[in-house]
Amino acid sequence: MTEPSEGAFEAALAPGTQLPVGRYRLDLATGQWAWSDEIFLMHGFAPGEVVPTTALMLSHKHPEDRDRVDGVLEQAAATGAPFSSVHRVRDAHGKIRTLAVTGQGRPDPDTGDIVELFGYFVDVTGANEDIAQREATAAIQASAERRASIEQAKGVLMVGLGLDPDAAFERLRTASNHLNVPVRDLATWLVEWFRRPGVTTFPSREELVEFLAAPVPPTHVDPPDAATLPGERTGPDVD
Structure with a gap:
């Protein structure tokens, strides 16, 4: 299986594109996530069906993408700098989805330490499949x-x-x-x-x-x- 295409993220931002988008927050001290309803659905769950945690997120990430995405999140947690990444997950029903995640850190106003990450998940599965189809057609x-x-x-x-x-x-x-x-x-x-x-x-x-x-x-x-x-x-x- 090939890695997700960064072109899918660009396609998601194209004018006129309507893809599922959800908001998240990650408390770095507790590892607890707050998801909007869209992100539950992206992972194959009904809204509120599970408690989103880092452990749950890791269990759904595609093994080939896990280390790379973890590295992006660790860097963001250390610096708070804006970030973006494209990775695959296996949802609760076994379907492979391609998700783009973008966000940045929020510092503690007193210490300046990064205490929270927040941003958006975008389900670019359809866009990624369209790109793969166009690439296959071009190759043929x-x-x-x-x-x-x-x-x-x-x-x-x-x-x-x-x-x-x-x-x-x-x-x-x-x-x-x-x-x-x-x-x-x-x-x-x-x-x-x-x-x-x-x-x-x-x-x-x-x-x-x-x-x-x-x-x-x-x-x-x-x-x-x-x-x-x-x-x-x-x-x-x-x-």
């Missing part, structure tokens, strides 16, 4: 685009070199290993080179072989009427 889209480039590059090699699909991919893979360039990058470069502005004829076998031996990234591809051949480098790129 990027993977599809890489596959598309490889398939297009295979098509160019199949036509230009007279290869079947497997042999075309093997030609890409061999060039990739020789050049120490990922297959997806080499395929993208080949497609971009093939599609460069002004191209009106299919590249010859010699040009394709030459390109695979010395591919040029898209930013270095010269227009087809330039003096250099497809695989040559010019200017500062020449060794």
Whole structure:
């Protein structure tokens, strides 16, 4: 399981976002918490069903987040400085929720010691899931685009070199290993080179072989009427 995303906290603060928010106070001397009804619900309890204590809070924190969150609270208790954190809890029904907590310390007016922490809990579970879904969708889209480039590059090699699909991919893979360039990058470069502005004829076998031996990234591809051949480098790129 991955750690909660800090982006969920930013999403919770976005205009128009309506997420459950609850207030809390923590008495540092007794370890007793005061929760608004929303925080009871975030932990899977009916309002007032349990007495909120630090021990109860710890029992519900996700094990992977517990030490980190405890460190944030200890620092806040020592300094009183404003803080924020995102962590996971397992509520009373076993559901994993992602909560953002923000707050600050209140000093004793006589001693200056921090005697209380107060602030808000925000249930960002939905926002965190939305972010995860968007990230997954983006990853799938990027993977599809890489596959598309490889398939297009295979098509160019199949036509230009007279290869079947497997042999075309093997030609890409061999060039990739020789050049120490990922297959997806080499395929993208080949497609971009093939599609460069002004191209009106299919590249010859010699040009394709030459390109695979010395591919040029898209930013270095010269227009087809330039003096250099497809695989040559010019200017500062020449060794």
